[in-house]
Amino acid sequence: MKYTVITGASSGIGYETALAFAARGKNLIIVARRLDKLEELKLKIQNIHSDVDVIIRTSDLSDTANSYKLYENLKEYQVETWINNAGLGESSSVSDQSLEKVESMLRLNIESLTILSTLFVRDYSHVEGTQLINVSSALGYATYIGGITYSASKYFVSAFTEGLAKELELKSAKMKAKVLAPAVTETEFEKTAQGVDEFDYKNFIPMFHTAKQMAGFMLELYDNDKVVGIVDESYNFNLRNQIYPILGV
Ligand code: NAP
Numbered sequence: 001m002k003y004t005v006i007t008g009a010s011s012g013i014g015y016e017t018a019l020a021f022a023a024r025g026k027n028l029i030i031v032a033r034r035l036d037k038l039e040e041l042k043l044k045i046q047n048i049h050s051d052v053d054v055i056i057r058t059s060d061l062s063d064t065a066n067s068y069k070l071y072e073n074l075k076e077y078q079v080e081t082w083i084n085n086a087g088l089g090e091s092s093s094v095s096d097q098s099l100e101k102v103e104s105m106l107r108l109n110i111e112s113l114t115i116l117s118t119l120f121v122r123d124y125s126h127v128e129g130t131q132l133i134n135v136s137s138a139l140g141y142a143t144y145i146g147g148i149t150y151s152a153s154k155y156f157v158s159a160f161t162e163g164l165a166k167e168l169e170l171k172s173a174k175m176k177a178k179v180l181a182p183a184v185t186e187t188e189f190e191k192t193a194q195g196v197d198e199f200d201y202k203n204f205i206p207m208f209h210t211a212k213q214m215a216g217f218m219l220e221l222y223d224n225d226k227v228v229g230i231v232d233e234s235y236n237f238n239l240r241n242q243i244y245p246i247l248g249v
Pocket of ligand 1 (some may be wrong): 007008009010011012015031032033034035037057060061062063085086087089108135136137139152181182183184185186187188189190192198200
């Protein structure tokens with residue numbers, strides 16, 4: 001049996017991506033901190049697709065050691081696709097940002113993603129049909145004043161994954177590495193980024209996608225040979241080759 005691992009599956013884009021992959025008959029390993037939300041998702045999937053196997057793993061990926069533990073703990077499963085989606089925002093100017101939150105964000109958005117990507121590439125790059133999809137942001141390609149540190153963390157995700165895609169290609173590896181770069185998407189993201197209890201997208205944001213639409217774009221990227229799936233300023237989804245220049249080839 002092969003599995004698709006999705007981190008950050010307890011809400012938003014990860015949750016809808018799990019439903020979209022389950023609809024394709026893909027067995028899932030869903031990861032986040034909130035067990036109740038993961039159990040609710042598992043039940044929902046099993047009610048619709050009884051043949052799909054869903055494995056739950058709770059992990060706080062902002063603790064470096066937990067990324068290694070999670071990967072080790074999944075060694076018994078054959079992984080076909082690994083989606084590093086778990087991520088956190090911080091909506092503040094640099095002078096006002098909470099360094100405690102920023103430290104967690106950098107460990108989750110950058111460190112955990114790099115560790116899990118590296119371990120997956122090490123074990124599976126020779127396996128036909130494997131994919132690594134890292135969730136960046138449109139803000140991984142344009143700096144956002146009011147969230148510079150978050151934006152910079154997503155620049156890392158984009159540059160790392162685009163470069164890795166080229167490295168795999170040059171080694172004639174079987175694995176494909178891809179970047180999903182959403183623009184504003186209606187999820188729990190803004191609540192967490194702004195540290196508020198509620199956030200009404202319809203009142204504050206002129207244009208956004210739903211998490212379900214974004215999961216649809218994730219599948220388009222999964223089905224395509226392009227490296228980057230990015231939402232542009234008009235909120236169109238585009239599949240592209242590497243955007244950052246690459247040297248050393
Ligand atoms: P979301 O609804 O807040 O989902 C974030 C997910 O990450 C949740 O499942 C959360 O689960 C998990 N997570 C957060 N901290 C974690 C930790 N320390 N350890 C493990 N899991 C953790 O937001 P989303 O919009 O779906 O975000 C998904 C990805 O899309 C992120 O990488 C985000 O940067 C990116 N993105 C979002 C937008 C947007 O506008 N929404 C735009 C561009 C990019 P638990 O709380 O249960 O742990």
